[in-house]
Amino acid sequence: MSNPKQAIQETNFNFDGQTGFYRGKVRDVYHFQDRLVMVASDRISAFDVVLPVPIPFKGQVLNQTAAHFLRATADLVPNWLLDVPDPNVSVGLKCQSYPVEMVVRGYLAGHAWREYRAGKRVLCGVSLPDGLKEADRLPEPIITPSTKAQEGHDEDISREEILAQGIVPESEYVQLETYALALFKRGTEMAAERGLILVDTKYEFGMLDGQIYLIDEIHTPDSSRYFYVDSYAENQEKGLQQKQLSKEFVREWLIANNFQGKEGQTIPEMKAEWIDQISNRYIELYEKVTGQAFIRSETDNIYHRIEENIRRSLTVTYF
Template structure:
């Protein structure tokens, strides 16, 4: 079985820094970044021990498509996509918050609500909601952007009080977030999907707000199938989802939620293959295209050579 790309360790001419995230390896140059989407998978802010074949290609190619499709709303960081697993773009100064927006009561928001909370990131939630109910209007529930460990919920008021983002800039981030979510919702509807919730990250580049990282991928977003949503909701049954939630639910069922003392369950070859197949299904449903598996027999060298060509480092 193809084991997937677990990590990279390149040393490019002109490289100033390397940053290893939960999923991506980021190579910094003077004014650009080369972001490699590995096949690592994380859940509950923990990187799982085995990579998922083709996951990086899926995420990188979905993100590229949606970034291109939203460039009229807000400029983004992308300069080129020279490899199925690589995006090269502008090196921005990132804001230290993630802009999470939710149209439905699902995932983390539902777990908080189920446990009795009626205020999420400073936003009041009405009584009487069920899991996966549509919210009266989309709500923004930001999180802090942790360099390590868990991101934490934070309110607009706390962001401004702590000076994490200036008010005029934060207001613009909110406007961009709402507009991007609306566009994502419309594009999802064309594919018979509901965009449930998602997150956006932004940075500053030459004095302007720039959309960075990935958008509308199954790692950063949750989708429901539109055709069965109302019926399943009326019956109180689980929604058919396109997201990474199926991985989280498997871990929860095995007694793992990223808490101290908990052990990650065994990732068998069968489980790894099934997760890979689900990511490919996600790609095809979200984009409407057939997924073309790239040759991964020498993936590390392929990526290295394509980055070097794109940045004229050879």
């Protein structure tokens, strides 16, 4: 059984040349003059709340899945990744991030389904047809942007609002849309090769020296949702829930235990068996979406390992 004591709750390193530090919901980000060092912790968040117990190997899954897809899409969009010096660490270009996330949806699921079920037929300025069921394929992939919140919940926003408020210049926003749809198409093709359907996902972009870059993670279980091809049609026909590879099962467990991140709600107890189940689901996703065997990283002296690998990476000249 996985041992949460061998999981990475948070890091607090201090490196020569470090210019800043930011702790996100999942990642600890170390800033340097020309690069970022991003440590994927084993923290898990849902409904924009970090849950109290880390999930062993979750950070490794996220980091290595993201690296796999960043490398596989580098011909479509320039991306920030320079090196992966440790199973839990990525080093990349330091870009000025855009304050919006480009959420691409090919199917009606998750947040979009909850909004649709509540009666909404316009999501982020995009009209949706009547008569759709949960997990139905949309007529074509749509982009439903959200604002990036430093704290609390990300908020839905429309293309029109982004341009009207000057959040992103129109010429750059058009490029973000083009990149997002191209990435979703590639992700869909790669998922199909693995017997999966890429349901929805989100992309983040940044700017450096006048060039737009894809940043952060892509096509991971924290940023994406997958269905299984072999059971999709039959489940839709019978009105059954789709089997998913995503973090949605964690959200569903929280909802069933009366937690959706709202004021006054208490996070339910995370027992050892449940933590182990989450860890195994993340590992299953890695192996399924990449087609590669997951090799569990060494968890003895885990913080020392990560710190030493980062220190070595900082001696490398990329520019």
